[in-house]
Amino acid sequence: QVQLVESGGGSVQAGGSLKLSCTVSGDTFDYCMGWFRQAPGKEREGVAIAYAQLNTKYYADTVKGRFTISQDDARNTVDLEMNLLQPEDAGMYYCAAVSRCASYSYLRVELLRRVADFGAWGQGTQVTVVS
Numbered sequence: 001q002v003q004l005v006e007s008g009g010g011s012v013q014a015g016g017s018l019k020l021s022c023t024v025s026g027d028t029f030d031y032c033m034g035w036f037r038q039a040p041g042k043e044r045e046g047v048a049i050a051y052a053q054l055n056t057k058y059y060a061d062t063v064k065g066r067f068t069i070s071q072d073d074a075r076n077t078v079d080l081e082m083n084l085l086q087p088e089d090a091g092m093y094y095c096a097a098v099s100r101c102a103s104y105s106y107l108r109v110e111l112l113r114r115v116a117d118f119g120a121w122g123q124g125t126q127v128t129v130v131s
Contacts, residue, residue: 009125022095046112
């Protein structure tokens with residue numbers, strides 16, 4: 001029911017910036033939206049989570065202070081602004097959504113590590129960082 005389409009990936013020099021967008025369609029009431037990434041040979045990891053009902057956001061320690069997740073209601077998008085990109089930030093970035101987000105309560109922060117809980121995924125957009 002919820003459909004997600006990522007865009008904005010590309011190649012950027014180390015220290016540069018890139019903004020990813022996730023176009024959302026469908027009913028996302030009480031959903032948490034997230035950005036995940038996966039590098040070759042590594043597990044998919046949570047990057048950022050947004051819970052609009054409480055206007056709360058959660059970030060992986062590795063991206064805190066550099067990445068910002070936001071929701072643009074006018075464009076129906078969930079964006080990820082990435083600054084000071086490093087080679088370890090490279091990978092396929094995915095937009096995802098999980099329902100019944102209110103039920104997680106204080107565990108919402110753990111959604112960064114609960115990849116399997118997310119029921120809707122985009123196709124991914126590639127981010128390459130060159131030095």
